[in-house]
Amino acid sequence: MSLRSAFAPVVVRWRAANPYALDTALAALVLFAVSLQWMFPDEGEDPLSWQGWLLGAATAVPLVWRRRAPCAAAGAVSVATPVQALYHAPPPDVMYGGMVVLYTLAALGKPWQRRMMLTGWIVGVVVTMQHQTDKEPFEYAFHLMGLVCAYALGMLARVQRAYTTELEGRARRLERERAADTAWARAEERARIARDMHDILAHAVSLMVVQAEAGPVVVRKDPERAEATFDTIAETGRDAMAQLRRILGVLKEERPDGEAGGRMPQPGVAALPLLVRQVRESTGLRTELRTTGVPRPLSSDTEVAAYRVVQEALTNTVKHARASRAVVELDWTEDRVTLTMTDDGRGPSASAGGHGLIGIRERAAACGGSAETGSGPDGGFRVVVRLPVATDREGALG
Structure with missing residues (x-):
C-alpha cells in the first residue's frame, strides 16, 4: 500500500469535517506555538511580558475566522505581528499566523487581495527587521522564505481545488450525457421492436384474414383446397409466433457466458x-x-x-x-x-x-x-x- 493511499481516508475525513472546528483547532495550535516561549522561559534570552503574550495571541486568535472573513483575519494578524516584533517582549521567532493568512488568501482570496497581502508582508518584514540591530542576515532569508512558501502552497491548493472542481463538473456532464445516450438507445430499441412486431403481426394477420374469408367458400366447393387453406393459416400463425419469439428474445437477459440462448437470427x-x-x-x-x-x-x-x-x-x-x-x-x-x-x-x-x-x-x-x-x-x-x-x-x- 502506498503512502498516498494510506492517508487518503484521513484526508477525506479532514475535508468532510466542520471547517469552523478545523479553523478553531488551527488557531489553538498557533496559539500554543507562540506560547512556547512562556512555557520554557529559560531557553531564550528575550524579555517576556504579559503584554507580549497578548500580542502573540492576537496573531493566532483571528485565524478562527480565516475562512469566514479572510481579509479581516489577515488584516488583524498583519497589524499584530509587526507590533509584537517592535515591542520585542518577546519578538516572534516564527510568523505562524502570517504564514497561515498568506496561505488562506492565496487559496481563497481575489487576485488583488493576495498580491497586496504578499507584497505588504514582504515589505513589512524587511522594514521591521531593519529596526532590530541584533538580527543576523540568515534571519531575513528564513522569514521571507517562510512567507513565500506559505503563499506558494496556497496557490497550489487553489489550483488543485479548481482542477478537482473541473473534474467533478466533467464527470457530472459525462454522467448526464451517458444517461441521455442510454435513454436514446433504449428509445431506439423500443421503436425498432415496435416496428418489427407491427410488421410481423400485420403481415401474418393480413394473410390469415384473407385465408379465413375465403375458407367458407372453399369448404363448400373444394374440401381438399379448404384443408390446404387452413394449413396455410396455421403455418402463417406458427411462422409469426417464431418471428415474435426472435424479436422478444432481445428483451431477455443474456446468459453468463455472454451468448443469447436460443436466439435465432432475424430474416x-x-x-x-x-x-x-x-x-x-x-x-x-x-x-x-x-x-x-x-x-x-x-x-x-x-x-x-x-x-x-x-x-x-x-x-x-x-x-x-x-x-x-x-x-x-x-x-x-x-x-x-x-x-x-x-x-x-x-x-x-x-x-x-x-x-x-x-x-x-x-x-x-x-x-x-x-x-x-x-x-x-x-x-x-x-x-x-x-x-x-x-x-x-x-x-x-x-
Missing part, C-alpha cells in the same frame, strides 16, 4: 424468395421477385430492414390495394441496393396512411438510406427504398 434478403412465395400461395396475389446486378453484403441491420420493408409493402398491398399483381425488384449497385415494390391496385389513396409506410421510412433512415412512396408508372402504388451496402469492416462484423 434478411435471402429470405425474400420465401416471403414472396408465401404471399403468392396464401393470398392468390400474383407476386414476382426480380433481381438485377451482383448481390453485395449488407450489415445485419440493413438485412433485417430490407426484409421488413418488403414484408410491409406486400402487407399493404394485400390489405388495402385490391391488387391482382405485385412485383418486388432488387437492383444491386456498388454502393447500394434499391428495393422497388409495385402493384396494380387502387393507388396512393388506398395506401397513403397508416403506421406501415411510416415504419418503412424510419427503417430506411435508420440504416442511412431513403424511402419514397407514390403512384406507379402504370398506376397502382409503388414503394422505392434505397439502402447502403456494407463497408468491408461492417461486412466482417455483420
Whole structure:
C-alpha cells in the first residue's frame, strides 16, 4: 500500500469535517506555538511580558475566522505581528499566523487581495527587521522564505481545488450525457421492436384474414383446397409466433457466458424468395421477385430492414390495394441496393396512411438510406427504398 493511499481516508475525513472546528483547532495550535516561549522561559534570552503574550495571541486568535472573513483575519494578524516584533517582549521567532493568512488568501482570496497581502508582508518584514540591530542576515532569508512558501502552497491548493472542481463538473456532464445516450438507445430499441412486431403481426394477420374469408367458400366447393387453406393459416400463425419469439428474445437477459440462448437470427434478403412465395400461395396475389446486378453484403441491420420493408409493402398491398399483381425488384449497385415494390391496385389513396409506410421510412433512415412512396408508372402504388451496402469492416462484423 502506498503512502498516498494510506492517508487518503484521513484526508477525506479532514475535508468532510466542520471547517469552523478545523479553523478553531488551527488557531489553538498557533496559539500554543507562540506560547512556547512562556512555557520554557529559560531557553531564550528575550524579555517576556504579559503584554507580549497578548500580542502573540492576537496573531493566532483571528485565524478562527480565516475562512469566514479572510481579509479581516489577515488584516488583524498583519497589524499584530509587526507590533509584537517592535515591542520585542518577546519578538516572534516564527510568523505562524502570517504564514497561515498568506496561505488562506492565496487559496481563497481575489487576485488583488493576495498580491497586496504578499507584497505588504514582504515589505513589512524587511522594514521591521531593519529596526532590530541584533538580527543576523540568515534571519531575513528564513522569514521571507517562510512567507513565500506559505503563499506558494496556497496557490497550489487553489489550483488543485479548481482542477478537482473541473473534474467533478466533467464527470457530472459525462454522467448526464451517458444517461441521455442510454435513454436514446433504449428509445431506439423500443421503436425498432415496435416496428418489427407491427410488421410481423400485420403481415401474418393480413394473410390469415384473407385465408379465413375465403375458407367458407372453399369448404363448400373444394374440401381438399379448404384443408390446404387452413394449413396455410396455421403455418402463417406458427411462422409469426417464431418471428415474435426472435424479436422478444432481445428483451431477455443474456446468459453468463455472454451468448443469447436460443436466439435465432432475424430474416434478411435471402429470405425474400420465401416471403414472396408465401404471399403468392396464401393470398392468390400474383407476386414476382426480380433481381438485377451482383448481390453485395449488407450489415445485419440493413438485412433485417430490407426484409421488413418488403414484408410491409406486400402487407399493404394485400390489405388495402385490391391488387391482382405485385412485383418486388432488387437492383444491386456498388454502393447500394434499391428495393422497388409495385402493384396494380387502387393507388396512393388506398395506401397513403397508416403506421406501415411510416415504419418503412424510419427503417430506411435508420440504416442511412431513403424511402419514397407514390403512384406507379402504370398506376397502382409503388414503394422505392434505397439502402447502403456494407463497408468491408461492417461486412466482417455483420
